[in-house]
Amino acid sequence: MNRTVILCAHGSEAPRGRSAFAGLVNAVRREARDLDIVDAFVDVQEPRIAQVVAETVGPRAVVPLMLAYDRPVGVDIVQASHLDPAVSVTAPLGPDWVLAEVGVRRLFEAGARSDDTIVLAADVATDDRAVEDVSKAARLLSAVWGGRVHVGTLGGPDTHLADAVDVARAYGRRVVVSSYVLAPGAVHDQMVASGADVVTAPMLDGGPPDPRLVSLVVSRAQARGGGVSVGGETGPRVTHT
Template identity: 85%
Template sequence: MNRTLILCAHGSTAPRGRAAFAGLVNAVRREAQDLDVVDAFIDEQVPLVAEVVRETSGPRAVVPLLLAYDRPVSVDIVQASHLDPAVSVTAPLGPDWVLAEVGVRRLFEAGARSDDTIVLAAATASDERAVSDVGKAARLLSAVWGGRVHVGTLGGPDTPLADAVDVARAYGRRVVVSSYLLSHGAAHEAMGEAGADVVTQPFLDGGPPDPRLVSLVLARARVPAAAGLDAVPRWGGASSTV
């Protein structure tokens, strides 16, 4: 019997976002024929992750398709995993160098220039650990881009995105928001209303998923989870400017 890989994400009310996520799941399924790959959600879509845990059996790993370690990982997903001791939870997708590399690709695709001011924009960072992860994501993006990157979020204790865009205006250059989102939806629409000159596409832009994202998902599935996931069983043995 194959092991089961549960890919868990925030659901989307946007058809484009739902299609992009389904495309990523299908791409992972094609690459991981030794695993039974199923999807699950935290909200907005079904099946919810707890339901998937109840309806599957054997060794399973939940990969949070989320870009920071925050409440959906530490509470929603971990609590669902506690329904069965055979379920493990891996580290979330981000932050990671792969996301920084794809983020720079999105910047180039959006026409960003070396003299633009870049603002990495994340969805709600619910706690200090999530803020730290978003800050790290900005530092990685800065290293790959080769220039300063500011940070703004749509909620939580970090700098609000609109304020970050206003600060970026002080440099007297175009402001480009680098969307630190997996797919299209309400959060991406909100980023478009923050006052930047340009907003990049999310990591899943509606076309075939970048192969690096597929590889990142599989890497998370096959490496023991990072410390701090509430002692869940394992598989296999912030600053506002950077």
């Protein structure tokens, strides 16, 4: 009997966001045929994570398809996992070198240049761990990109994205927002409206999922023994094509 893995994401009201998430789930199913892959959500869409935990049996792992350890991971998903001691929760997808690599690919696709000012844009980060995760994501992106990366979020104690874009203009260069978001939808729409000259596509841009992103999800899904360390790889595998 295959082990069950629950891929849990934020729900989306946008059809393009739902389609992007479904495409990633299906790609993971094709890649990890030794696992029973089930999808779930923390909000907006059904089925909710608590419902999926209640309706499945045996040892199973929840993989948060989120880019930082934020409230949905630490509260919604963890609380749902407490409904059954056979359920474990892995680390979320980010921060991770793979996401930095995909982020740089999106920068190149958007036409970013070496003399642009780059601002990594993240969703609301309300607690210290989420803020640190976003900061680490910016450091990883900077290492792969080969230049300084600033940070702006859509809420929380860190610099608001619109303010970060305004500050970035002081450098007298184009401002390019690197979207640290998984799928299209309302969050990415807010990033597009931030006032930057260029805004990259999300990690999932509507086409086939980047194979590196699929492999990252599979590696989380196959992890055993209480989860994996966030961003635990030894270094970047830099590819610009």
